[in-house]
Amino acid sequence: MLAAGEPLSLERLQQLFPEEEMPELQEIREVLENIKSDCQSRGLNLKEVASGYCFQIQPQLQPWISRLWEKKPPRYSRALLETLALIAYRQPITRAEIEDIRSVSISSSIFKTLMEREWIRVAGHKEVPGKPALYATTQQFLDYFNLKNLDELPALPDLESAL
Amino acid sequence: MAVEEVVEVNHVVQILIDGKPLTELPHDLYIPPEALEVFLDTFQGPLDLLLYLIKKQNLNILEIPVAEITRQYMKYVELMKTFHLELAAEYLVMAALLTEIKSRLLLPRFPEIEAEEDDPRAELVRRLQEYEQIKIAAENLDKLPQWGRDIFGASIQVSDEEIPRPRPHIHLKDVLQAFYDVMQRAALNKSHVVAKDNLTVHDRMSHVLQKLKTSRTVEFHQLFSIDEGRPGVVVTFIAILELLKQALVDIIQQEPFSPIHVKAVTQ
Numbered sequence: 001m002l003a004a005g006e007p008l009s010l011e012r013l014q015q016l017f018p019e020e021e022m023p024e025l026q027e028i029r030e031v032l033e034n035i036k037s038d039c040q041s042r043g044l045n046l047k048e049v050a051s052g053y054c055f056q057i058q059p060q061l062q063p064w065i066s067r068l069w070e071k072k073p074p075r076y077s078r079a080l081l082e083t084l085a086l087i088a089y090r091q092p093i094t095r096a097e098i099e100d101i102r103s104v105s106i107s108s109s110i111f112k113t114l115m116e117r118e119w120i121r122v123a124g125h126k127e128v129p130g131k132p133a134l135y136a137t138t139q140q141f142l143d144y145f146n147l148k149n150l151d152e153l154p155a156l157p158d159l160e161s162a163l
Numbered sequence: 164m165a166v167e168e169v170v171e172v173n174h175v176v177q178i179l180i181d182g183k184p185l186t187e188l189p190h191d192l193y194i195p196p197e198a199l200e201v202f203l204d205t206f207q208g209p210l211d212l213l214l215y216l217i218k219k220q221n222l223n224i225l226e227i228p229v230a231e232i233t234r235q236y237m238k239y240v241e242l243m244k245t246f247h248l249e250l251a252a253e254y255l256v257m258a259a260l261l262t263e264i265k266s267r268l269l270l271p272r273f274p275e276i277e278a279e280e281d282d283p284r285a286e287l288v289r290r291l292q293e294y295e296q297i298k299i300a301a302e303n304l305d306k307l308p309q310w311g312r313d314i315f316g317a318s319i320q321v322s323d324e325e326i327p328r329p330r331p332h333i334h335l336k337d338v339l340q341a342f343y344d345v346m347q348r349a350a351l352n353k354s355h356v357v358a359k360d361n362l363t364v365h366d367r368m369s370h371v372l373q374k375l376k377t378s379r380t381v382e383f384h385q386l387f388s389i390d391e392g393r394p395g396v397v398v399t400f401i402a403i404l405e406l407l408k409q410a411l412v413d414i415i416q417q418e419p420f421s422p423i424h425v426k427a428v429t430q
Contacts, residue, residue, distance in 0.1 A: 054317075065315050103294065143310065144309060145309060146310065147307075153304075
């Protein structure tokens with residue numbers, strides 16, 4: 001996992017073994033759980049994200065680690081974040097539906113950016129005149145936000161408390 | 164109103180207007196146009212603007228004073244127009260909607276009808292709530308730990324030797340094969356001495372370009388003179404590669420294993 005430099009699923013980890021020695025998926029899962037508890041007090045942390053398992057630097061160390069790179073992290077525009085949030089929470093959703101809720105049209109460059117980063121994908125077309133594309137989020141989207149699946153998204157604020 | 168002076172009195176900084184200290188911000192505070200323009204530009208649409216107006220005055224979203232809100236909304240829209248901000252059509256649609264709601268509320272209420280009709284504001288309230296919910300959700304999404312900003316993966320560099328090299332591009336292979344063929348034929352002429360000839364890549368590049376000027380496309384092997392022997396062939400090949408690198412020539416192959424052609428790039 002350290003060599004791969006990207007999250008590895010249980011299946012891929014299994015494939016690393018020659019056929020005669022292949023462990024069961026459950027075995028691998030248990031071993032990973034052990035490693036995870038071993039890491040508790042160390043600088044590394046074993047995390048499961050949508051694409052699989054990977055080692056991360058313990059989040060508490062972020063202030064020091066982020067100094068390794070001079071570049072400031074990207075700041076995303078509100079338009080992009082709101083569009084992304086709508087796709088994440090209401091998927092599958094069409095562009096027109098998104099624009100309706102936000103009350104403004106969305107520039108194509110936002111969709112282009114989200115597609116380029118592979119955070120959204122076209123998951124089909126709505127059965128209405130025009131057959132508009134239906135958008136959904138991808139596994140890479142979950143990986144980027146360090147989530148295992150969509151259930152781990154923060155809960156939507158209540159409509160009442162939004163007052 | 165102009166700031167007249169800033170003084171320090173008993174270690175407290177004060178702003179004096181006409182000699183009198185300023186104790187509270189005036190209600191119509193002067194904001195420089197550039198700042199105001201930037202501020203107005205940040206609104207994500209009419210719902211965003213309405214939410215701002217409602218929140219600013221601590222109004223209850225369920226009981227918006229439509230007439231007043233419409234008035235303020237129109238004031239902002241006018242301001243945006245004076246700044247020549249690209250006013251999305253949606254702003255004007257909302258203005259029309261607000262005005263319609265306002266007039267429906269002004270109509271005299273008949274008891275028979277009132278029972279059937281919903282509060283004309285209901286749909287607008289629903290939309291405002293729905294938008295605000297997503298607005299906050301988007302902010303929360305941004306606050307999540309993000310890869311590269313808050314989360315960093317751990318990895319180790321693996322030495323390249325053990326990793327099998329990916330297969331080379333077929334096109335290049337064909338070029339090299341063709342070169343090899345030419346070299347083979349050139350080797351058969353080893354007896355011809357090419358010493359003393361100053362074979363510079365640069366000269367050869369002009370030579371190749373010259374050949375391409377007369378006949379637009381030339382077959383790869385035609386650029387080589389076999390009687391120059393191996394050194395000549397090598398220099399020509401390097402010249403072609405250099406010309407490729409500088410995008411002065413192009414290499415075309417119609418399909419795998421078909422002859423390779425070299426052509427000059429027209430500007």
